[in-house]
Amino acid sequence: MAILRPSITTGPDHNISDVPSVVIQRLPLYVRVLAYFEGNEYEMVSSEQLAGRLQMTPAQIRKDLSYFGKFGKQGRGYNVKRLAAELRRILGLDRSWNACLVGVGRLGRAIISYPGFQPEGFRVVAAFDADSALIGSEVGELKVDPLGDIPVKVRRLNIRIGIVAVPAQHAQGVIDRLVDAGIRAILNYAPIAAQVPPNVRVANIDPVLGLQSMTYYLKNARG
Amino acid sequence: MAILRPSITTGPDHNISDVPSVVIQRLPLYVRVLAYFEGNEYEMVSSEQLAGRLQMTPAQIRKDLSYFGKFGKQGRGYNVKRLAAELRRILGLDRSWNACLVGVGRLGRAIISYPGFQPEGFRVVAAFDADSALIGSEVGELKVDPLGDIPVKVRRLNIRIGIVAVPAQHAQGVIDRLVDAGIRAILNYAPIAAQVPPNVRVANIDPVLGLQSMTYYLKNARG
DNA sequence: GTTTGTGAATTCCTTCACAGCT
DNA sequence: AGCTGTGAAGGAATTCACAAAC
Structure with a gap:
């Protein structure tokens, strides 16, 4: 069970x-x-x-x-x-933790406005995107920065957690950048099995995987 | 690992x-x-x-x-x-599966517009909410129905999967209704450990749990 | 009487290692 | 030579069951 x-x-x-x-x-x-x-x-x-x-x-x-x-x-x-x-x-929940969001598309914006993080002490304090049309725009209370700013912002804002909400084909690259910037905990919404060094943790959020294994039981159910 | x-x-x-x-x-x-x-x-x-x-x-x-x-x-x-x-x-991925969404708040609307389900054969074909102000409104391509319509719609539209995106305090009640209507697979976004009969599967999507265990390692990390 | 904390037992899961096929 | 499929071995996680504490 x-x-x-x-x-x-x-x-x-x-x-x-x-x-x-x-x-x-x-x-x-x-x-x-x-x-x-x-x-x-x-x-x-x-x-x-x-x-x-x-x-x-x-x-x-x-x-x-x-x-x-x-x-x-x-x-x-x-x-x-x-x-x-x-x-x-x-x-370590007796303190608050700063996170950054990478990818401010539809999913990223939903994550920014998700009300479940704040009360548990997780604060999204920076947002990044590769799309120059989005850079400089406001999302929630945050200004969108280019990916190149990740290292500086991570250091300046004491960011320890990266939230990845970019398309699958860009996810590994973004994760590499986050790891290079010193991030050791990643909340990954992209449908990939990220390759990271041993000292980095990745928590994957992937509703499709959940559905795809449940159908096995639906198919084989006896009512 | x-x-x-x-x-x-x-x-x-x-x-x-x-x-x-x-x-x-x-x-x-x-x-x-x-x-x-x-x-x-x-x-x-x-x-x-x-x-x-x-x-x-x-x-x-x-x-x-x-x-x-x-x-x-x-x-x-x-x-x-x-x-x-x-x-x-x-x-059982060689066919398509119909799902219904319960809860069309911010999270529910994000789920409806999530582009990852459709290409994998999962279709959200009905949406329900308890809030009478929302009932009858359009969300995506769907009309929002009252919770009372769950049994009929589940039967008529051959819905096998329920997606729960309601606040924690209403989630168990909604899940009970879905189970009563014959649903045997639930994708649950509410932060609860749902109580279901043995023949029902629940896949939980909970980003906060992921973050909360990663902080343990962040706290104890040696760089 | 009730419930914890924990070694021991058990069950479950992963990895090994190699026979057998291509 | 290369790689699968699998029984056996090993390791990990869960559950048992009970002495100790309240």
């Missing part, structure tokens, strides 16, 4: 710590479900309750948390606020 | 066949990379060549394909066109 989580790629074999990356990818889910319990005025939750809302087993949640410490109390469960704060700290 | 693939959820333990779902989720990647080789006029490719472009091992590709048959020739590799066609057939 798989669970809601994004797919993260890196270059050839690279795990910065000994915590399995599949565990790291589940932590944001725990943060999110803890926020739900916090909103519903729970003070304590058990691994059973957390698991129930995520369709996972309680053991998996406990095992995952055990990589980082002991956050619960036997017989009582976890303090919702404290566990949420600990996980946010572990994930 | 993880690889580009979406996360697919179902209800409690359910694998329609004995092919691991992780394998099913990789097949669309193979289809895509085969299209690349086809575009570059390759007639044959080896598992080594395919693996290279996907940052996987050749053995994994061969093993994955072996669940479905013998598509290669020793000493020569795979015929690009034939393997692509076989995989498309296996995945």
Whole structure:
């Protein structure tokens, strides 16, 4: 039984710590479900309750948390606020992160106006495009800069994350530029398997892949 | 080393066949990379060549394909066109699939105009919203219908896929309605872990989760 | 009584390595 | 010589099950 989580790629074999990356990818889910319990005025939750809302087993949640410490109390469960704060700290979500967007076409503009990033501490502070007709124009609150400005802007604005929303045939080139500029985390909307060095992470957003594997089950379904 | 693939959820333990779902989720990647080789006029490719472009091992590709048959020739590799066609057939991509969109806010409208679905055979043929101010309006080429029309439209238009683009707090309710109407595959853009029966698949699209696990590595990076 | 944290057991997935075909 | 297909081996991730804590 798989669970809601994004797919993260890196270059050839690279795990910065000994915590399995599949565990790291589940932590944001725990943060999110803890926020739900916090909103519903729970003070304590058990691994059973957390698991129930995520369709996972309680053991998996406990095992995952055990990589980082002991956050619960036997017989009582976890303090919702404290566990949420600990996980946010572990994930680096106790601060904000600057990102830049490359590609301000239709998809890029939708990403800029996506309201889900800001409340989680992710700020898009620069936008780039290769199309000279777009350069200098305003998108949201941002002025569109040429790709050549990536290195300077990344340095000046302390940008750590690149968001790639360019056509497939330009995506690898853009990713290379971002990596050259020192970016180590890329949110990639282009339908390619990006080639990156081992110390760079790529999270791929690709609705078509999801649809294409679901049709297998639709086709073979018995009602 | 993880690889580009979406996360697919179902209800409690359910694998329609004995092919691991992780394998099913990789097949669309193979289809895509085969299209690349086809575009570059390759007639044959080896598992080594395919693996290279996907940052996987050749053995994994061969093993994955072996669940479905013998598509290669020793000493020569795979015929690009034939393997692509076989995989498309296996995945059910040799036909088109109708989908409906629920939620025509900013995100929903971006999804409707997303150009990636159509060429892969996915057609959004109906749109629904709860907001009576939107009902009856035109979005793209579609008229927006009320949620109550879901069952009828799903039946009449042979809709097999639901795309959910409503706010988190309404998502579970919408998903329940889709499931009641007979939908068995859901592309979910809402940031929730949907609860569905075992025979329903959910592919989650959630850029924030991706960012939130990458920050772990950014925080702990050594340059 | 309840629930955690964790070694041990199990299941699942990937890689190896080579026989067999072209 | 080159590459597939696959059983066997190895590795990774999940689940079990229970002692310890509350």
